[in-house]
Amino acid sequence: MEKQPDLCRVEDALDILVGKWKPIILLHLLQQGTKRFSELKRSMPGITQKMLTQKLRELEEEDIVERIVYPEVPPKVEYSITAYGRSLEPILEAMHEWGTNHIVHKIRKQEGMNKAGSQEERK
Amino acid sequence: MEKQPDLCRVEDALDILVGKWKPIILLHLLQQGTKRFSELKRSMPGITQKMLTQKLRELEEEDIVERIVYPEVPPKVEYSITAYGRSLEPILEAMHEWGTNHIVHKIRKQEGMNKAGSQEERK
DNA sequence: CTGTATCCATGGTGATACTG
DNA sequence: CAGTATCACCATGGATACAG
Numbered sequence: 001m002e003k004q005p006d007l008c009r010v011e012d013a014l015d016i017l018v019g020k021w022k023p024i025i026l027l028h029l030l031q032q033g034t035k036r037f038s039e040l041k042r043s044m045p046g047i048t049q050k051m052l053t054q055k056l057r058e059l060e061e062e063d064i065v066e067r068i069v070y071p072e073v074p075p076k077v078e079y080s081i082t083a084y085g086r087s088l089e090p091i092l093e094a095m096h097e098w099g100t101n102h103i104v105h106k107i108r109k110q111e112g113m114n115k116a117g118s119q120e121e122r123k
Numbered sequence: 124m125e126k127q128p129d130l131c132r133v134e135d136a137l138d139i140l141v142g143k144w145k146p147i148i149l150l151h152l153l154q155q156g157t158k159r160f161s162e163l164k165r166s167m168p169g170i171t172q173k174m175l176t177q178k179l180r181e182l183e184e185e186d187i188v189e190r191i192v193y194p195e196v197p198p199k200v201e202y203s204i205t206a207y208g209r210s211l212e213p214i215l216e217a218m219h220e221w222g223t224n225h226i227v228h229k230i231r232k233q234e235g236m237n238k239a240g241s242q243e244e245r246k
Numbered sequence: 247c248t249g250t251a252t253c254c255a256t257g258g259t260g261a262t263a264c265t266g
Numbered sequence: 267c268a269g270t271a272t273c274a275c276c277a278t279g280g281a282t283a284c285a286g
Contacts, residue, residue, distance in 0.1 A: 006208055012221075
């Protein structure tokens with residue numbers, strides 16, 4: 001199951017952006033700079049420690065985020081976007097904009113179907 | 124689980140682009156225009172009919188691709204990108220470019236590690 | 247505080263067979 | 267030709283407990 005010859009380096013970018021928490025983590029770090037583990041966790045209600053750790057490790061592995069451990073007690077670990085990671089920002093923003101527009105598109109479509117399907121909606 | 128307040132319309136775009144075959148399908152249709160089902164299938168070795176149908180339906184649902192059925196025997200169905208679907212092209216291209224660059228990045232990193240650890244070349 | 251280690255539920259994907 | 271219908275697998279994600 002080889003990938004298409006030249007076509008799909010798209011998927012390399014996709015792999016990094018995708019997953020239930022990765023975009024959220026990236027957005028948080030992009031917008032709020034350096035954060036420590038507990039701060040990130042607090043700012044993402046619903047995420048488990050396991051997922052946060054796992055996704056941060058994956059992003060670190062790709063040099064998208066940087067992890068700095070302070071050898072203290074209690075432990076302190078800070079995460080931030082790398083310069084390289086910032087190269088993803090235009091893509092994230094384009095997707096955000098597209099997504100925002102897309103919900104409008106869907107609503108319009110929905111309205112169109114309502115109009116076509118029924119005369120009610122009189123209030 | 125609720126999404127972040129404003130942050131993540133990114134995921135709406137992601138949902139459309141993601142999946143094992145969606146980017147490939149989109150790229151094929153973007154680059155090669157209108158194609159019929161069997162042509163698409165042939166041009167994507169490894170995809171099953173089920174997956175191709177399913178993904179095309181999802182893309183159609185989002186108005187990204189258009190499906191035209193010719194009432195003939197044998198059946199003929201053509202797929203193409205909608206004008207709206209083309210609005211995804213910049214994102215796809217940005218991702219393709221980023222991905223292409225990313226493999227270079229990884230190779231460089233790999234070389235760097237080799238150099239750093241080059242003292243030990245045992246076995 | 248910042249992680250690991252398990253176990254388990256779920257869904258997306260694939261193989262295969264069948265149909266209008 | 268262009269699908270639909272089933273079944274099975276496995277990776278991803280979630281809950282929980284434990285540890286340095």
